[in-house]
Amino acid sequence: MYSKLIKTLKFHNFLNRHRVKSMVILTLLVAYYFCLPKTLFKDPTATVITSDSNELLGALIADDGQWRFPANDSVPDKFKLCILQFEDEYFYKHPGFNPVSIFKALKGNLNSGSVKRGGSTLTQQVIRLSRKGQSRTYFEKLKEIILATRLEFRLSKDEILNLYASHAPFGGNVVGIDAAAWRYFNRNANNLSWAESATLAVLPNAPSLIYPGKNQERLLDKRNRLLRKLYNNEIIDQLTYELSIAESLPQKPYPLPQIAPHLLQKVAKKNRGERIKTTVNIALQEQANTIVKQHYNHLKQNEIYNISVLVLDVKTREVLTYIGNSPTDDAHQKSVDIVDKPRSTGSILKPFLYAAMLDAGDLLPNTLVADVPTQFGSYQPKNYNQTYDGAVHANEALSRSLNVPIVRMLQEFGLDRFYHYLKALQLKDLKYNANHYGLSLVLGGAESNLWDLCKSYAALSSTLNHFNENSSKYYSNEFCQPIYKSDEIINFGKQSTQKDVFDAASIYLTFESMKQVNRPQSDESWEYYDSSQEIAWKTGTSFGFRDAWAIGTTKDYVVGVWVGNADGEGRPGLVGVQTAAPILFDVFDLLPKSNWFNQPFDEMLEVKICKKSGYRASSICDATEMQFIQASGKKTEPCPFHKLVHLDVAERYQVNSSCEAISNIINKSWFVLPPLQAHYFKSKNPYYKPLPPFRNDCVESSGISMEFIYPNQQSTIYLPKDFNGKTNDLILKVAHSKPEIELHWYIDSEYIGSTKDIHDMAVLPSTGEHIITVTDELGNSLKHKITILD
Structure with missing residues (x-):
């Protein structure tokens, strides 16, 4: 201790004797310490x-x-x-x-x-x-x-x-x-x-x-x-x-790889000048690039120039492939990244409506829904093939992408209710209220982008996976944004017994329906090949053939494809199943095969279902089977289409106690559709049998119903002309529950004739508004207002 004190005193004495030298040395040391800039290089980097x-x-x-x-x-x-x-x-x-x-x-x-x-x-x-x-x-x-x-x-x-x-x-x-x-x-x-x-x-x-x-x-x-x-x-x-x-020297610089140029643009917006390790699988990206190039070379012959593809890993939500555009030229907006650009959705939102109705308990998977000419005010949806089935099972309406049944389902479910579900999916391009879109919302009246749609399909798959893997629990943040940086990890939120948007059973049943969508011609017999995998997928085509979509999901991957022209020009043949779907399945062929989703039994009930109607079986349904439905589906009504009818011994006529002894009456369950639905249904379903007529000596007690087949209420009609300039007749059509009854036809209270058995009436009305009235011999009447334009 004493020696240290002596040394300290000597040092202080030295400093006092050499104060100037000490200050100079200290100054030089400080200058030396700070002489080097903290950052040597400030040059911008690639x-x-x-x-x-x-x-x-x-x-x-x-x-x-x-x-x-x-x-x-x-x-x-x-x-x-x-x-x-x-x-x-x-x-x-x-x-x-x-x-x-x-x-x-x-x-x-x-x-x-x-x-x-x-x-x-x-x-x-x-x-x-x-x-x-x-x-x-x-x-x-x-x-x-x-x-x-x-x-x-x-x-x-x-x-x-x-x-x-x-x-x-x-x-x-x-x-x-x-x-x-x-x-x-x-x-x-x-x-x-x-x-x-x-x-x-x-x-x-x-x-x-x-x-x-x-x-x-x-x-x-x-x-x-x-x-x-x-x-x-x-x-x-x-x-x-x-x-x-012996190696030769390089002669000129090579261009740098541009394997994911549009992802590079996306990264540069937030991380310019940085080196970012992404989640992209380079082998998959390069193979997908080749597929897109092959399809582009074919599609450009039809003046279709732009394609984008996105592949997500369902479990990690990582972007595995990012193709923002096809290898087109600058004249066709080669540099535009279409993955996050809003485009008309076509039918790609239909599965969300189907899942929402299942989730809310308003529908069972096989429930019959009407597929008949329909008009809501001035809006008249049409099926792509311009035909009607009369009635079709809901899952088939989805898998076949029938517009009329889907719009009728939306109208029944409620536009605002469906819009609420879509907002929960966090589709950022839904910028207006529900009334702005109207019922066309589900057919392409709204816009979305490939990124958000793939994110949503991945979230549905992940919800189902997590439910089955975590003791029937949900995560609170399933509908999170995908990631493309390798250092990021998705936070799925907390576990809960409460669903995020859709319950697991509704998602599973939706995927089961989407699995049945008819594949492109080259894959139409996929179920017969062991190497083929089950994929829940959907296509979409926007009005005017401007946008073609195909999005599919398995347990492990989501693939999304958009095809069209970046400038919005429509082209004949620009249809989802013809242009986008083949790319979708080519990309899926690059991915490891996935098993199908496990059934979420904890969210399902086994109930007796009417085979013909898809409703919960009533006591008079003649053909039933046990099916697993979503738990919320237990509140749906029993089958409304089966009626108990009373027949004579030969089962040729309907009878009642007014004309037949009760001991001779046979009670039989009969599948009966409303007249308009039956009119179209029986043309495609030979097994459908209309109700037998009442025997002539019986007092008929059952209700009579009839409906216009054509035209619809408030229709505006242009009468065509033939090659000679003669205006063609307007053919009025009515469906009656008793077609053998005679109907009487009137236009603006003027009698124009009667029909029996086949209720078609040819007329040639003048231009302007008219009231068409039809009455049957029992006094029932039907009126429609139409407008004729020249």
Whole structure:
């Protein structure tokens, strides 16, 4: 303790005696400490994206026009050995400068009378590169030495070497080993040969004079001398040396890979000048690029120029493939990324309505829904094939993408209720209220984008997966945004017994229906092949043939495809099943085969279902089966289409106690559709039998009903003309529950005739508004208002 005190006193005495010297030394130390800028290099860098395996997907040149990649965290071993042998053999031994090299350089320069050698170490060269535009004088050299020693205190040797490799010039507008490897050899720097590494090692020595394509003989000589030195120092063996000097030099720069150019654009918006490792699988991306190119070459013959494809991993929500556009040209907006652009949805939202109605308990999977001519005010939906089935099972209406039954389902379910479900899916392009879209919302009246739609389908699949994997629990954040950066992880939220949007059973039953969608012609017999996988998928085609969609999901993957023209031009044949679906299945063929979804039994009930109507079976349904339905479906009504009818012994006529003894009456269940539905249904379903007529001696007690087949209420009709200019008749059609009854027809109270059995009436009304009235012989009447235009 005493000795320490004595030393402290002596030090203070020394400072008092040499105060000026002490201040000078302290000032110099402080100046030395702060002489080196905190950030040596502030140059803009290129935006670089790599795959999930760190392979280059693409790069966007730096803002100053230089191919300068963001600094990597290491230097390739071969290049490291080459640059040390060529530039600075004692790099790991000197303190930032090499006195011997400096002395030799100074002596040589004095003897020659000019600056011939610099004697700079790699550390000094890093300092020189950071101090751009400084003249090469002895005073500047002194500054470099001071700053180099300071840099040695701040960074490790490997960090200094990495700085050099990242910022050294390699000729032209190429800066850094990573950019140089791709520009001159079209490969990653870690995959360079000894000859290629040696070539790059000698370039920074005189990058303005010697680089690929310029002064080839001098470059070859310098490279081979370095290779000889590597051989003499036993870094490479004789065979490697001989093979290396036999390699040719690169002649001109290669273009950088552009495997995912539109994803690069997306990254550059938020991470410009950064190196981003993405979730993209490079093999899958390249194969999908090839598929898109093949289909583009075919579709462009029909003047269809743009395609986008998105592939998501359901479990991780990672983007595996991102194709923003086809390899078209600038005239057809090649650079436009269509993945996140709003486009008319066509029928692609129909599964969401089906799932919503199941989820709300308003529908069972096989429930019969009406498919007849329908008009809501001025809106008159049409099926794509312009025909009607009369009545069709709901799941078949979805799988066949029938417009009329779906719109009728929406009208019954409620536009606002469905809109609420869509908003819960977080479709950002739904910018207006429900009334703005109207009932056309489900047929393409709204817009969405491929990103949001794929996200939503992935969320449905993930909801079902998580429910089955986590003891019938849901996650609170299933409908989260997909990710394309490898360092991001999806947070699915907390587990709960409460569903996020749709319950698992409704999703499963929706997927079961979507699995039955007719595949493109090349895949239409897919179920007979063991190699084929089950896919829940849906197509969509917008009005005017402007947008074609196909989105499909398995337990593990979602694939989404959009086809069309970026400028919105419609084309004949631009239909989802013909243009987008073949691409969808070609991409699915690249993916590992997935098992089908497990059935979520905890959200389902087994009930007796009427086979013919798809409703819960009533006590009089004649053909039933046990089916699993969603739990909410237990509140649906029993079958309304089966009626108990009373027949005579021969079962040819309906009878009652007014004309037949009760002991002779046979009670039988009969499947009966409303007249208009029955009119269309029986033409496509030969098994359908209308009710037998009442026997003539019976007093009929059952209700009579009739409906217009054509025209619809409030219809506006243009009467066509034939080749001779004669106006064709208007054919009025009515369906009656008792077709044998005679009907009487009137236009504006003027009697025009009667019909029996087949109730079609040809008329030629004048232009303007008219009231059509039909009455039967029992006094029942029906009225319709129409407008005739010339």
